[in-house]
Amino acid sequence: MMSSKIAEQSKRILWIIFPFLVVLLIWQTIVELKIFKPYLLPSPVAVLDDFVVKAIYTKALLFHLRESLIRLSLGYAVGIGGGLGLGVMMGLRKSIARFFEPLVELAHAIPGIAWVPFAILWFGIGYETVVFIIFLSVFFPVLYGTLTGVKTMSLKYSNVALMCGARKWQVIAYVLLPGAMPSIMNGIRIGAAFGWRGLVASEMIASASGIGWMIVDARSWLNTETVILGAILIGIFWIAMDRLILKTLEAKTIEKWGMISTS
Amino acid sequence: MAKDPILEAHSVSKIFNPSKIFALDGIDLEVERYEFLCVLGPNGCGKTTLLNLIAGFKPFFPPTKGEILINGKPIRGPGSDRVMVFQEQSLFPWLSVRNNIEFGLRIKGVPKDERRGVSEYYLKLMVLEEFQDKYPFELSGGMKQKAELARALALKPEILLLDEPFAQVDALTRLSLQEELLRLSELEKRTTIFVTHSIQEAIFLGDRVCVMTKRPGKIKENVGIEFPKPRKWANLANERGFARLHSRLVSLVQEGENSNDVK
Numbered sequence: 001m002m003s004s005k006i007a008e009q010s011k012r013i014l015w016i017i018f019p020f021l022v023v024l025l026i027w028q029t030i031v032e033l034k035i036f037k038p039y040l041l042p043s044p045v046a047v048l049d050d051f052v053v054k055a056i057y058t059k060a061l062l063f064h065l066r067e068s069l070i071r072l073s074l075g076y077a078v079g080i081g082g083g084l085g086l087g088v089m090m091g092l093r094k095s096i097a098r099f100f101e102p103l104v105e106l107a108h109a110i111p112g113i114a115w116v117p118f119a120i121l122w123f124g125i126g127y128e129t130v131v132f133i134i135f136l137s138v139f140f141p142v143l144y145g146t147l148t149g150v151k152t153m154s155l156k157y158s159n160v161a162l163m164c165g166a167r168k169w170q171v172i173a174y175v176l177l178p179g180a181m182p183s184i185m186n187g188i189r190i191g192a193a194f195g196w197r198g199l200v201a202s203e204m205i206a207s208a209s210g211i212g213w214m215i216v217d218a219r220s221w222l223n224t225e226t227v228i229l230g231a232i233l234i235g236i237f238w239i240a241m242d243r244l245i246l247k248t249l250e251a252k253t254i255e256k257w258g259m260i261s262t263s
Numbered sequence: 264m265a266k267d268p269i270l271e272a273h274s275v276s277k278i279f280n281p282s283k284i285f286a287l288d289g290i291d292l293e294v295e296r297y298e299f300l301c302v303l304g305p306n307g308c309g310k311t312t313l314l315n316l317i318a319g320f321k322p323f324f325p326p327t328k329g330e331i332l333i334n335g336k337p338i339r340g341p342g343s344d345r346v347m348v349f350q351e352q353s354l355f356p357w358l359s360v361r362n363n364i365e366f367g368l369r370i371k372g373v374p375k376d377e378r379r380g381v382s383e384y385y386l387k388l389m390v391l392e393e394f395q396d397k398y399p400f401e402l403s404g405g406m407k408q409k410a411e412l413a414r415a416l417a418l419k420p421e422i423l424l425l426d427e428p429f430a431q432v433d434a435l436t437r438l439s440l441q442e443e444l445l446r447l448s449e450l451e452k453r454t455t456i457f458v459t460h461s462i463q464e465a466i467f468l469g470d471r472v473c474v475m476t477k478r479p480g481k482i483k484e485n486v487g488i489e490f491p492k493p494r495k496w497a498n499l500a501n502e503r504g505f506a507r508l509h510s511r512l513v514s515l516v517q518e519g520e521n522s523n524d525v526k
Contacts, residue, residue, distance in 0.1 A: 154353075156349055156351070156353045157353065157355065159318075159320050159341065159347075159353075160349075160353055160355070160366075161366075161370065162320070162340070162341040163318060163319075163320075163341040163342065163343060163345065163346055163347060163418075164343055164366060164367035164370040164371070164418060165342060165343045165367070165370060165371060166370045170370055174366075174369075174370070175355070178355070178357040179355070179356075179357070181357065253357070254357075256398065257356045257357045257398050257400070258356060258398055258399070258400030258401070259356050259357065259400075
C-alpha cells in the first residue's frame with residue numbers, strides 16, 4: 001500500500017519535471033546549432049551560471065529581491081487594510097455605498113499600471129511610485145470584494161449577533177468580516193496577482209532597483225541570461241507566494257468552514 | 264386575562280414601506296409567564312412578522328401602530344431577553360458547533376471557563392457532543408436545528424421565539440425534535456412563542472394555540488390545549504380529544520383563510 005503511494009507521488013513529480021526537461025533540451029539544441037547570436041539566446045547553462053553568480057557571489061539578486069519584497073509588503077499592507085476598511089464602511093451605510101459604487105466599478109477596471117506616468121509625475125522614480133502602483137492594484141479588488149461580501153451577506157447573521165446583545169464593532173468583527181471572508185479572500189487573491197504584476201511593471205519603468213529593474217537594466221547591457229533568469233524567478237516567486245501564503249490562508253478559513261465561494 | 268403576563272401586545276399593526284403590504288392589523292396578545300404559545304396560521308398571515316416584531320428586528324420593528332411590552336416595559340430593539348430560532352439555517356458557517364453555542368456568551372464577555380461549562384451542558388442536553396468540533400455544513404438538517412436551539416438556549420432568554428424551526432427537517436426527525444423541545448421546556452422553565460403552520464405541531468406543543476387569519480393578519484381565536492405534559496406522540500395521537508381539537512382548528516384556519524376574500 002505504502003509503496004504504491006510513493007510510486008504514485010514520484011510519478012506525479014516526474015510529470016512536473018519532464019516537460020521542463022524537454023523544453024530545456026530543445027533550448028540547448030537550438031543554442032548548439034548556433035542559429036541565433038548568444039546575446040539573443042543564451043544557453044540554459046549560462047542562465048544557471050548567472051543565477052549562481054548573482055545569488056552567491058555578488059548577491060545582487062538578493063538585493064533586488066529584497067527591494068521588491070519590501071515594496072510589495074508595503075503596498076499589500078496598505079492596499080488590503082484600506083480596501084477592507086472602506087469596504088466595511090460602505091457595506092454598513094447604504095448611502096455611502098450607493099455613492100461610491102459606480103466610482104469603484106470604474107477604478108476597479110483600470111489596471112494599476114495605467115497610473116505609472118501619473119505616479120512618476122507625483123512621486124518621481126523610486127519607492128513611492130512602485131508602492132503606490134501596488135497599493136492601487138490591491139486596493140480596488142479588495143475593496144470590491146469586501147463590499148460585495150458585506151452587502152450580499154444575509155441579514156439573519158447580524159440579527160443573531162444583535163439579539164445576543166452585540167455592539168456595532170462586535171457585529172463588524174465577529175459577523176460581517178468572517179461572513180464576508182469568501183468574497184474578501186477572492187478580492188485579496190485577485191489583488192495580490194494584480195499587485196505582483198504592478199510591481200514588476202512599475203519597477204521596469206519607474207525604479208532603479210528591484211527584480212523588474214534588474215531585467216530592464218540587463219537588457220540595456222545585453223545580458224540576456226539575466227533577462228531570462230529574472231523572468232523565470234518572477235514566475236517561481238509568484239507560484240510560491242500563491243501556494244504558500246494565499247492557498248494556506250484560504251484552507252485555514254473558508255475551506256474549513258465549507259464556505260468556498262462560487263464567484 | 265393573564266395573571267402575570269410577560270409579554271403584552273396592544274393593538275399592534277404593521278404596514279411595510281414602500282411595498283404597502285398590510286401585514287398585521289390590530290394584534291392584541293398577552294402571553295403568560297412560562298406559557299408555551301403556538302401561533303398558527305397559513306403562509307402570509309403575518310405570524311413571522313409578529314415574531315420578528317417581538318424580537319425587535321428591522322425592518323419589522325417598530326410597529327406602524329401599537330406597542331409591545333415585555334415585563335411591562337416597551338421594547339426598543341433586539342435584546343438577549345428574547346432569543347429567536349429562525350426558519351432557515353442561521354448558524355455561523357465559520358464557527359464550530361461549540362463556538363456557535365458559545366457565541367452569545369462571548370459577546371457578553373463571559374469568561375472562557377464559564378462558557379465551556381455552558382456549551383458542555385447544552386451539547387450534552389442535545390446529544391451533540393460528538394459534533395462539537397464540526398462546522399455547520401458538516402451537519403444534517405436535524406443536527407443543525409438542534410445546534411441552533413442550543414445556541415438560543417445558552418443565552419438563557421426569558422422568551423424563546425421559534426419561527427417554524429422544524430419546517431426544513433424531514434417528518435420523522437421533526438417528531439423527535441418536537442418531543443425534545445417539550446422535554447427541554449419542562450426542564451428549564453421558560454416562556455415560548457412557537458410559530459407554525461402545522462396544526463398537529465401546534466396541538467402537540469402548545470398550552471394555547473392562537474389562530475391567525477390571512478393578510479392582514481388578525482387574531483381569530485385562542486384555543487387552550489389541556490393535554491397534560493409531558494406529551495409523547497405515541498400517546499397523544501390516540502387521545503380522543505385530539506381529533507376533535509384538530510378538526511376544530513382546521514375549520515378555524517379555513518374560516519380565517521376565507522374571511523378576507525369577501526372584499
